[in-house]
Amino acid sequence: MIREIRNYGDPVLFAKADTVETIGSEELDILNDMWDTMIHNKCVGLSAPQIGVSKRLFIVNAGGVSIKGANPEVLKEGTFTEDTEGSPCLPGIKRPVRRPGKITCRYLDVSGEIIETELKGVAARAFLHEKDHHDGILFIDHLKPMQKRLILKSLE
Numbered sequence: 001m002i003r004e005i006r007n008y009g010d011p012v013l014f015a016k017a018d019t020v021e022t023i024g025s026e027e028l029d030i031l032n033d034m035w036d037t038m039i040h041n042k043c044v045g046l047s048a049p050q051i052g053v054s055k056r057l058f059i060v061n062a063g064g065v066s067i068k069g070a071n072p073e074v075l076k077e078g079t080f081t082e083d084t085e086g087s088p089c090l091p092g093i094k095r096p097v098r099r100p101g102k103i104t105c106r107y108l109d110v111s112g113e114i115i116e117t118e119l120k121g122v123a124a125r126a127f128l129h130e131k132d133h134h135d136g137i138l139f140i141d142h143l144k145p146m147q148k149r150l151i152l153k154s155l156e
Contacts, residue, residue: 001033002040003051005088008155010052013089014136017047017054020070023110027057031068031110034059041088045126047133050089058107058130063123069107072131075116078102083122085129085139093151097142099128 006013020027030053038046044062048055060067077100086094103124106116119127129139140148 001036003033003037005037005041005050006052008090008138010089012049012052012054013133013138015049015054016136017049017056017134020056020108023070023108023112027055027070028110030055030057031059035061035068043088044122045130046088047130049133049136050087056134058127058134060123060126060130062126063119063121065119065123067107067109067127069109069115071108072127072134073106074100074103074128074131075106076104078124083125085125087129087139089138090140090151090155093140093154095140095143095147095151097125097139099125099142101125103127 030048034046037051038059045060048057056071058072079101080098081101082096082098084094085097102120104118105127109115140151
């Protein structure tokens with residue numbers, strides 16, 4: 001089921017999301033809805049807060065990597081690169097953001113296993129972007145203060 005994307009200003013986007021203890025049927029339903037919503041909105045990832053659910057659930061479908069999981073963590077970061085990012089929470093806004101081009105990460109997968117893996121390129125970027133959402137951080141928070149102010153002014 002396609003869910004409504006929360007727009008910038010919604011309090012759920014600025015809150016710390018709850019840790020997921022296990023991925024049960026409720027979490028699977030949310031992840032499946034997130035997948036449908038991601039595809040519908042032509043994104044490469046999505047986090048639960050973006051659909052109004054304050055849980056550390058995320059999906060990534062980028063760079064040949066497909067993940068449905070919970071509680072994303074970064075264990076190691078590689079060299080930073082810059083690439084354009086956007087978010088359905090800020091429609092029409094895209095800006096270059098510096099992030100590690102390679103990461104070692106860990107997450108809880110839908111089978112209940114803790115997965116530790118290395119991600120590169122757009123998959124690493126999408127993982128980091130979705131992880132940020134769980135801490136109330138949007139991609140514009142990585143921009144220089146003046147760039148962010150201009151974007152926020154355009155949203156008024």
